[in-house]
Amino acid sequence: MDDDERVLRRRVGDTEARRANRGWWDADADDYQAEHGAFLGEVDFRWCPEGLRESEARLLGDVAGRRVLEVGCGAASCARWLATQGASPVAFDLSAGMLRHAARAAGTTGVRVPLVQADALALPFAEASFDIACTAFGAIPFVDDSAALMAEVHRVLRPGGRWVFSVTHPMRWVFLDDPGEGGLTAVHSYFDRSPYVEQDERGVASYVEQHRTLGDRIRELIDAGFRLLDLVEPEWPAGHRETWGQWSPLRGRLFPGTAIFVTEKPAGSYPAGAAHRSGRAGTASESG
Numbered sequence: 503m504d505d506d507e508r509v510l511r512r513r514v515g516d517t518e519a520r521r522a523n524r525g526w527w528d529a530d531a532d533d534y535q536a537e538h539g540a541f542l543g544e545v546d547f548r549w550c551p552e553g554l555r556e557s558e559a560r561l562l563g564d565v566a567g568r569r570v571l572e573v574g575c576g577a578a579s580c581a582r583w584l585a586t587q588g589a590s591p592v593a594f595d596l597s598a599g600m601l602r603h604a605a606r607a608a609g610t611t612g613v614r615v616p617l618v619q620a621d622a623l624a625l626p627f628a629e630a631s632f633d634i635a636c637t638a639f640g641a642i643p644f645v646d647d648s649a650a651l652m653a654e655v656h657r658v659l660r661p662g663g664r665w666v667f668s669v670t671h672p673m674r675w676v677f678l679d680d681p682g683e684g685g686l687t688a689v690h691s692y693f694d695r696s697p698y699v700e701q702d703e704r705g706v707a708s709y710v711e712q713h714r715t716l717g718d719r720i721r722e723l724i725d726a727g728f729r730l731l732d733l734v735e736p737e738w739p740a741g742h743r744e745t746w747g748q749w750s751p752l753r754g755r756l757f758p759g760t761a762i763f764v765t766e767k768p769a770g771s772y773p774a775g776a777a778h779r780s781g782r783a784g785t786a787s788e789s790g
């Protein structure tokens with residue numbers, strides 16, 4: 503198999519994507535923490551490579567006393583920070599390798615939060631069991647059926663609860679993953695939703711990353727029953743020199759690298775799908 507057959511764009515369903523990403527994040531967990539652990543901190547909540555912290559952005563609202571679910575938590579530094587702010591967080595991830603770092607950091611910091619190994623498409627939590635759900639780059643870019651993920655988060659949030667997540671800004675899809683000059687020229691169609699896939703010599707995916715346009719993301723949220731409160735596009739701060747993969751001062755000066763969706767499940771809203779079952783439509787617009 504040629505190199506160009508190892509890296510390609512093709513449709514990947516969630517069974518193959520789950521297997522690929524669990525294996526990839528398990529294998530990459532040590533390198534990821536070695537490369538990014540110092541930037542992320544052990545008890546800190548950064549939304550993105552631009553460095554924006556929840557302590558300054560306050561996108562989650564008041565967290566004290568709130569039950570918070572961290573989705574795709576990796577080493578769970580955000581959940582530990584939330585615990586120090588008086589929240590009751592639960593952190594979950596698909597990858598045992600990433601959760602091993604979360605358990606280690608609990609030991610070194612003494613800040614312990616419940617850790618769960620789970621798939622964001624099948625949350626092992628009851629309806630309305632959290633006040634807030636959040637993630638910095640966890641889970642969402644790695645699943646095919648991201649509309650189902652939004653519906654799962656909607657199910658476990660109480661009415662009036664917040665769901666805030668950061669992802670790579672969809673406009674970055676058109677560029678190569680290159681922090682330098684090579685990453686300034688558009689080469690892919692923004693409208694091509696075929697995922698980026700790395701696969702082995704048998705054609706089995708070993709890494710899968712999905713793309714949705716801004717409109718796709720907003721539609722998924724509204725269909726799940728969320729209301730969009732804000733879409734934050736953090737600017738690259740002056741003096742911030744740290745490159746993270748394709749995120750760099752050069753590109754950050756010119757266009758956004760991260761999109762943070764701030765949403766809420768309207769108070770008094772129906773569980774996703776209930777409107778259709780009862781013959782009503784438009785839960786997002788009728789309550790609040």
Ligand SMILES: C[S@@+](CC[C@H](N)C(=O)[O-])C[C@H]1O[C@@H](n2cnc3c(N)ncnc32)[C@H](O)[C@@H]1O
Binds near residue numbers: 542
């Ligand atoms: C880029 S890392 C982000 C981790 C952490 N939030 C951070 O800021 O460092 C993506 C995380 O999503 C997790 N993940 C991927 N697919 C997932 C899924 N279907 N369900 C839950 N977690 C998933 C990976 O295991 C990985 O820990």
